[in-house]
Amino acid sequence: DESELRAVFEATIERHDRIEPRDWMPEAYRKTVIRQVAQHAHSEIIGMQPEGNWITRAPSLRRKAILLAKVQDEAGHGLYLYSACETLGVSRLELTEMLINGKQKYSSIFNYPTLSYADVGTIGWLVDGAAICNQVPLCRTSYGPYGRSMIRICKEESFHQRQGYELLATMMRGTDEQREMVQESVNRFWWPALMMFGPPDDDSPNTAQSMAWGIKRNTNDDLRQRMVDMTVPQAKALGVTLPDPELRWNEERQSHDFGSPDWDEFKDVITGNGPCNTQRIAHRRRAHEDGAWVREAAMAFAARGAEA
Ligand code: ACO
Numbered sequence: 001d002e003s004e005l006r007a008v009f010e011a012t013i014e015r016h017d018r019i020e021p022r023d024w025m026p027e028a029y030r031k032t033v034i035r036q037v038a039q040h041a042h043s044e045i046i047g048m049q050p051e052g053n054w055i056t057r058a059p060s061l062r063r064k065a066i067l068l069a070k071v072q073d074e075a076g077h078g079l080y081l082y083s084a085c086e087t088l089g090v091s092r093l094e095l096t097e098m099l100i101n102g103k104q105k106y107s108s109i110f111n112y113p114t115l116s117y118a119d120v121g122t123i124g125w126l127v128d129g130a131a132i133c134n135q136v137p138l139c140r141t142s143y144g145p146y147g148r149s150m151i152r153i154c155k156e157e158s159f160h161q162r163q164g165y166e167l168l169a170t171m172m173r174g175t176d177e178q179r180e181m182v183q184e185s186v187n188r189f190w191w192p193a194l195m196m197f198g199p200p201d202d203d204s205p206n207t208a209q210s211m212a213w214g215i216k217r218n219t220n221d222d223l224r225q226r227m228v229d230m231t232v233p234q235a236k237a238l239g240v241t242l243p244d245p246e247l248r249w250n251e252e253r254q255s256h257d258f259g260s261p262d263w264d265e266f267k268d269v270i271t272g273n274g275p276c277n278t279q280r281i282a283h284r285r286r287a288h289e290d291g292a293w294v295r296e297a298a299m300a301f302a303a304r305g306a307e308a
Helices: 002-014 027-046 050-051 062-087 092-100 117-135 144-172 175-195 207-212 220-238 263-273 277-290 291-308
Strands: 247-249 255-257
Touching: 027 062, 027 092, 027 144, 027 207, 027 277, 050 062, 050 117, 050 277, 062 092, 062 117, 062 144, 062 247, 117 144, 117 175, 117 220, 144 175, 144 220, 175 220, 175 255, 175 263, 220 255, 263 277, 277 291
Parallel strands: none
Antiparallel strands: 247 255
């Protein structure tokens, strides 16, 4: 009966073991994992747009090949994550429809424009850097298919982060104008990158329950702190400044103190009013509609195979 099933579920969580697709799970757990994994998958897919914007204008064949491969990796991440989500009984088509109808979210960061080629490097360094901070602990998330997909995704994300850092380091060895481009890009992306970790813990409705279920392994503020501590020495090595006058080392805490992102801006962006929300969703909707004939042809072909 249900109380026995619930006890098995709770014991599994208690042991920090995995919940698998065929295991019993509370409906609220299923809903929360679907919400988080879908949001994560959508972020990978929408995240192809800001960088994809520069593929045709990359400054060399080498940079173009790197960028193409990177954007393709994001598509791959989206697909693993949609597959992980499908194990919970929701189809990729339904998930895509919830994305384009605004019923499910994707990361705030991808609603900012990419105004210069340096943004490709900054996204690799800061955005993929934030993604790694957030996702390495998710390799130990309680839902098996999600955790396993994270292992491979994190390997690729850490390669992306190095790629971005290397691009910026190359520009920093270039002309004054190139150095200015890097600094201007870092100034625009720093705060939005810190917002990726979500609202402060005391304003995060989902953290407590998601931590209790082992879906999340750390709180939003915890991971944001890790990101700051990881990035400060890298910024120094690059020779860029981070646009936060309150940023300083705190000897007592052995960590950096830092200012607060503009949480009103964050709320605007996640409720659909960021600089590029409309454009991102319109583009995704168009791609989905333009692909309808491919899905129909594939279904018709599969049905013919089944008849034969
Ligand atoms: N962008 C958009 N929405 C966000 C963001 C963000 N940066 N941070 C929080 N939210 C949303 C939450 O989804 C939630 O809304 P919902 O209830 O309608 O779904 C609301 O704000 C309140 O936030 P929390 O209670 O803190 O939500 P949660 O516990 O889900 O934590 C977090 C948010 C940290 C983003 C978590 O979902 C997570 O770790 N997700 C996996 C990582 C991920 O999605 N990465 C994608 C970007 S990285 C990349 O693709 C390169």
